[in-house]
Amino acid sequence: MLEGKAILAARIRELIELTVLVDGPESMFAEAADRVAAVVSILRAATDSEPGVPAGRGWPPGVDDALEGVGNPLAPPMIIGHPGESGADGEVAALVTLGSAHEGAPGRAHGGWVAAILDHAVGRAAAQAGSPGMTVSLTVDYHRATPYGVPLDVRSRRVDQAGRKVFASAEILTDGQVTASATATLVTVRALANKAGGERPGPGSD
């Protein structure tokens, strides 16, 4: 089931990428749109959920996660490595490859996607360090172009903690050079920390 969803999501990522890149006659777009509509109706028939309405997909991040979910076509996806796999002790190491659909300035990744990756990385680092929380402040420095189409190395770690506040940092590297870095403050959320896979948090829950 999961494998099938991951394959579907991978195809949809391909579809998104090609939709951004392709140019052609109206008839080609019309035919493609009709075929996509047929796929949409297959999926719609299989769910009671309404697109765009919060459904609460479970927690912690899984197959449908916005950044790392292999079953979420919007997720690049970010591949989270084992603790210490390629980063230093206590670091979370991840790999992510963006595409043309993530382009901002010509030839480089959009800064919003760069920030989303860094936000997720600090969230992961806080969770790995035993202090899962939500980002309340994220400061991003863009040092040089973050490319797309190549695997990006992402590193993050918890730096400090004071009460419920967790301080973390993260970088994105390519060819050993840091393209963007972030420092963040997260606030631990007790209700989430206690949930290994329960319902998604509601607004303002702690």
Ligand SMILES: CCCCC/C=C\C/C=C\C/C=C\C/C=C\CCCC(=O)SCCNC(=O)CCNC(=O)[C@H](O)C(C)(C)COP(=O)(O)OP(=O)(O)OC[C@H]1O[C@@H](n2cnc3c(N)ncnc32)[C@H](O)[C@@H]1OP(=O)(O)O
């Ligand atoms: C996300 C939880 C994860 C837990 C999951 C469980 C398992 C983990 C497994 C894997 C996790 C892996 C990855 C997760 C990665 C990403 C997940 C995506 C999450 C996000 O996508 S995240 C980005 C968006 N994020 C928000 O949506 C937050 C909006 N926010 C709020 O929902 C509230 O803010 C809340 C509930 C967080 C706290 O609210 P509250 O009422 O409980 O706490 P309160 O306001 O009292 O603040 C307490 C202390 O933080 C200080 N403080 C507050 N704000 C500050 C700021 N801006 N700068 C500096 N300090 C600040 C105060 O000054 C006070 O400090 P003091 O105690 O010293 O006075």
